[in-house]
Amino acid sequence: MMEQFIEIKTANPDSLLFYRMGDFYELFFDDAREASQALGITLTKRGKHLGKDIPMCGVPVHAAEGYLERLIALGYKVAVCEQTEDPAEAKKRGAKSVVKRDVIRLITPGTLTEDSLLDASSSNYLAAVARVKSGDEGQLYGLSWLELSTGDYGVLALDHLRLGAELARIDAREVIIADHMLMDEDIRPLTDTLRASFSPVPRAFFDGATAEDRLLDYFGLSTLDGHGHYQRVELMAASAILAYVEKTQLGARPPLNPPQRELSGRTMAIDSATRANLELVRTLSGDKKGSLLSIIDQTVTGGGSRMLAARLSAPLAELDPILARQDSVGWFLENSWIREDLLEDLKAAPDMPRALSRLALDRGGPRDMSAIRSGFATVFALMDHLASAHTETSLPSELARAQAALSAMPQELGQLLSNALDDEMPLQKRDGGFVRSGYDESLDELRSLRDESRRVIASLQADYAEQTGIKSVKVKHNNVLGYFVEVTANNADRLMTAPLNETFIHRQTLANAVRFTTTELADLEARIASAGAKVVAIELSIFDQLRDAILASQDLIKQAAQAIAVLDVSIALARLAEERNYCRPRVDDSLAFDIHNGRHPVVEIALQKDGSDPFVANDCDLSPKDSHLHGRIWLMTGPNMAGKSTFLRQNALIAILAQMGSFVPADAAHIGLVDRLFSRVGAADDLARGRSTFMVEMVETAAILNQAGERSLVILDEIGRGTATFDGLSIAWATIENLHEVNRARALFATHYHELTVLHEKLPRLINATVKVKEWQGDVVFLHQIVPGAADRSYGIQVAKLAGLPDGVIARARDVLQHLEEGDRQSPAATIDDLPLFSVSMQKQELVEAEPDALRDTLQVIDPDDMSPREAHEALYKLKALLQG
Numbered sequence: 001m002m003e004q005f006i007e008i009k010t011a012n013p014d015s016l017l018f019y020r021m022g023d024f025y026e027l028f029f030d031d032a033r034e035a036s037q038a039l040g041i042t043l044t045k046r047g048k049h050l051g052k053d054i055p056m057c058g059v060p061v062h063a064a065e066g067y068l069e070r071l072i073a074l075g076y077k078v079a080v081c082e083q084t085e086d087p088a089e090a091k092k093r094g095a096k097s098v099v100k101r102d103v104i105r106l107i108t109p110g111t112l113t114e115d116s117l118l119d120a121s122s123s124n125y126l127a128a129v130a131r132v133k134s135g136d137e138g139q140l141y142g143l144s145w146l147e148l149s150t151g152d153y154g155v156l157a158l159d160h161l162r163l164g165a166e167l168a169r170i171d172a173r174e175v176i177i178a179d180h181m182l183m184d185e186d187i188r189p190l191t192d193t194l195r196a197s198f199s200p201v202p203r204a205f206f207d208g209a210t211a212e213d214r215l216l217d218y219f220g221l222s223t224l225d226g227h228g229h230y231q232r233v234e235l236m237a238a239s240a241i242l243a244y245v246e247k248t249q250l251g252a253r254p255p256l257n258p259p260q261r262e263l264s265g266r267t268m269a270i271d272s273a274t275r276a277n278l279e280l281v282r283t284l285s286g287d288k289k290g291s292l293l294s295i296i297d298q299t300v301t302g303g304g305s306r307m308l309a310a311r312l313s314a315p316l317a318e319l320d321p322i323l324a325r326q327d328s329v330g331w332f333l334e335n336s337w338i339r340e341d342l343l344e345d346l347k348a349a350p351d352m353p354r355a356l357s358r359l360a361l362d363r364g365g366p367r368d369m370s371a372i373r374s375g376f377a378t379v380f381a382l383m384d385h386l387a388s389a390h391t392e393t394s395l396p397s398e399l400a401r402a403q404a405a406l407s408a409m410p411q412e413l414g415q416l417l418s419n420a421l422d423d424e425m426p427l428q429k430r431d432g433g434f435v436r437s438g439y440d441e442s443l444d445e446l447r448s449l450r451d452e453s454r455r456v457i458a459s460l461q462a463d464y465a466e467q468t469g470i471k472s473v474k475v476k477h478n479n480v481l482g483y484f485v486e487v488t489a490n491n492a493d494r495l496m497t498a499p500l501n502e503t504f505i506h507r508q509t510l511a512n513a514v515r516f517t518t519t520e521l522a523d524l525e526a527r528i529a530s531a532g533a534k535v536v537a538i539e540l541s542i543f544d545q546l547r548d549a550i551l552a553s554q555d556l557i558k559q560a561a562q563a564i565a566v567l568d569v570s571i572a573l574a575r576l577a578e579e580r581n582y583c584r585p586r587v588d589d590s591l592a593f594d595i596h597n598g599r600h601p602v603v604e605i606a607l608q609k610d611g612s613d614p615f616v617a618n619d620c621d622l623s624p625k626d627s628h629l630h631g632r633i634w635l636m637t638g639p640n641m642a643g644k645s646t647f648l649r650q651n652a653l654i655a656i657l658a659q660m661g662s663f664v665p666a667d668a669a670h671i672g673l674v675d676r677l678f679s680r681v682g683a684a685d686d687l688a689r690g691r692s693t694f695m696v697e698m699v700e701t702a703a704i705l706n707q708a709g710e711r712s713l714v715i716l717d718e719i720g721r722g723t724a725t726f727d728g729l730s731i732a733w734a735t736i737e738n739l740h741e742v743n744r745a746r747a748l749f750a751t752h753y754h755e756l757t758v759l760h761e762k763l764p765r766l767i768n769a770t771v772k773v774k775e776w777q778g779d780v781v782f783l784h785q786i787v788p789g790a791a792d793r794s795y796g797i798q799v800a801k802l803a804g805l806p807d808g809v810i811a812r813a814r815d816v817l818q819h820l821e822e823g824d825r826q827s828p829a830a831t832i833d834d835l836p837l838f839s840v841s842m843q844k845q846e847l848v849e850a851e852p853d854a855l856r857d858t859l860q861v862i863d864p865d866d867m868s869p870r871e872a873h874e875a876l877y878k879l880k881a882l883l884q885g
């Protein structure tokens with residue numbers, strides 16, 4: 001057996017091998033060590049190999065999915081190895097022969113189809129990255145992606161700058177890449193930063209010479225011309241995906257359509273740092289909760305939720321489809337009366353695309369079929385409700401298309417499924433029991449034969465009781481003996497002596513009972529078994545017929561599922577707009593960016609939940625004005641904690657929401673299409689990649705200055721903060737000039753360098769803005785209101801006080817500040833360099849903290865009313881002693 005194991009393991013070196021033994025999947029050697037640790041299960045040993053113990057651990061087959069789920073979540077791949085013959089067959093070859101086994105499935109993070117392993121509301125993409133040389137030095141990349149559980153398959157050619165951004169958008173669970181590329185300079189940053197697990201595959205997967213043939217062969221086509229003119233690097237990536245799918249599905253070919261070419265420029269480019277900073281679908285700490293998606297997602301179907309996440313991750317950069325989506329949301333906002341009916345229908349909608357893909361991969365069960373059947377019910381209900389609305393007002397284009405897709409569902413198939421499938425569905429197809437009676441005559445006959453025999457057996461118990469005179473005689477069934485007659489031990493003798501021993505044949509003696517069979521019983525049992533086997537055979541063939549019928553209509557079913565998702569998303573966004581008072585933004589191809597009373601969608605909700613003061617709405621106008629041809633730059637100064645970062649982020653989020661087709665948290669908004677969004681907000685160390693905070697900041701700023709154009713929106717928060725004051729100030733200064741003169745992008749720039757505010761005298765499109773605060777008895781009160789002008793001071797010390805810095809440190813900081821401000825007026829450089837800031841304040845802090853606190857503590861516990869004169873006297877001495885030291 002070990003020989004067999006090692007052979008199979010050698011063929012699957014990069015997967016944990018789940019080796020089937022009876023009711024367990026066992027893991028051996030290093031696999032066992034890794035899995036026992038990852039799963040927290042006991043590591044044992046079994047037998048020896050080359051004189052050493054073999055480490056082993058195992059998981060029960062019936063609970064395997066739970067363990068698989070955890071391993072896949074940790075990024076492991078698993079090869080599932082099953083027995084491929086009956087143990088009885090193996091025995092025929094000799095008592096010691098090993099049952100044949102083979103890997104029947106490779107489970108990898110990007111190729112999942114099981115509901116239990118998938119999150120209904122998230123897509124699960126597999127991606128492939130191909131690379132070719134282009135021009136003298138340059139490299140061109142091909143990126144392909146596939147959602148195996150829904151069949152969504154796309155491809156794109158792009159340069160290195162966009163590769164990271166697009167991979168971050170797709171948010172694949174697994175990325176395959178040729179093994180020789182994995183360590184390359186251009187790929188390393190991706191493997192370090194993305195959430196995906198990278199799977200190296202042999203170079204041959206990406207072979208450019210055979211790529212097209214592989215696609216043609218897969219789709220049974222003689223040319224791909226009808227599907228677009230793919231570049232070579234696109235073909236390489238797309239065919240590598242197919243090769244990997246064939247490898248992991250062991251040759252099973254999920255039905256796909258040729259990959260859709262995505263033309264660059266159709267969506268807003270958002271690089272991975274911006275995406276992460278803005279916490280679109282996940283927060284910086286990796287949680288879904290608290291992300292923008294979690295706040296806006298009111299969808300009720302898995303497909304709708306996945307579509308909403310995809311739209312949020314890829315806001316459009318083309319006008320018409322944005323307007324069409326807005327029309328759908330607007331229509332549901334106006335016709336709110338129809339929403340409730342449709343919502344009820346949607347809540348009952350099954351996840352058809354995932355059921356479909358399991359059926360196609362021959363992994364589907366009766367419940368997947370019934371999901372398609374109930375999909376028809378959902379479709380009919382939706383059509384009814386839409387039709388009633390239709391008579392009153394005409395549907396906007398996107399919804400009209402959805403309605404057309406729903407009505408294209410093949411009704412005969414729906415009828416067939418509801419005729420053929422029973423109401424209650426078993427989990428597995430192997431025991432039958434899912435075909436409705438009345439659907440197939442021969443099946444019904446066999447079933448009644450089987451059931452009749454069962455009834456006869458049930459009546460035998462009474463006959464035998466009468467015949468033997470033993471009232472307690474029982475007819476029972478188990479898997480080893482089949483049907484048998486059982487009597488208690490003290491009644492057994494009667495059956496074993498004449499005349500009853502002619503009828504009752506002894507089978508088994510237990511402690512308290514003895515079991516017999518009869519020819520009559522054996523006969524009936526044989527009849528039941530043969531009818532039962534025939535029943536199952538007929539049911540399985542009906543299953544196959546139904547599956548073929550479903551797959552023949554799969555394109556129509558997928559389109560209907562897509563339509564359901566469109567309805568779900570549109571209704572969800574309409575409800576969102578209504579509940580939260582969002583407005584329909586005016587999106588056009590101008591360079592405007594004019595938000596009136598905008599709010600931060602996530603902070604607004606957080607404040608509401610806390611019961612804090614309501615969110616203060618703010619305007620933001622970056623539109624070109626008068627003779628200025630390009631967008632404006634707002635330079636934001638203002639105290640810490642005043643709300644600058646919130647303001648910056650809210651405007652980026654409003655742009656994203658607007659271009660994904662949603663309404664936005666504002667009273668009014670006018671947005672000229674944004675082609676690229678850059679946001680450098682807050683700094684986080686990237687120690688894993690050996691970069692300091694400042695280095696990360698500079699890398700991201702470089703990307704912005706190199707790529708932003710006049711259609712871009714740039715959000716920069718505190719550039720240069722992580723280095724010496726003058727270096728930082730100079731970098732921020734030069735960055736603003738570049739944005740103004742070269743990039744000419746619409747931009748929001750927040751800074752603590754008040755020196756920058758003089759720039760507006762030189763740069764005509766630069767506007768100073770600040771956040772209003774009120775000073776009250778030495779403390780600062782934040783009004784969160786953005787107003788024109790520059791901040792006079794930072795109020796950093798007041799904020800530090802609010803944060804609870806010791807009083808001594810605050811007092812000393814005020815001294816130092818005063819000193820610096822005076823010095824600054826004379827010779828700023830000298831002051832900053834000369835003052836031993838840190839050590840001075842630390843010494844002072846120790847002084848001020850240690851002494852008064854001891855005195856205070858003692859005083860605090862003294863209660864004069866509860867003291868005798870003598871005690872009071874002693875306390876005084878104690879205080880005095882404390883004072884002296």
Ligand SMILES: Nc1ncnc2c1ncn2[C@@H]1O[C@H](COP(=O)(O)OP(=O)(O)OP(=O)(O)O)[C@@H](O)[C@H]1O
Pocket residue numbers: 603607613614615616617638639640641642643644645646647784785
């Ligand atoms: N418009 C607003 N209305 C109400 N509360 C707000 C508003 N903007 C911000 N806040 C509150 O103020 C807090 C601080 O905001 P934010 O982080 O944006 O300040 P900041 O000026 O960027 O500070 P720092 O310079 O320290 O980064 C937020 O967490 C939020 O609770």
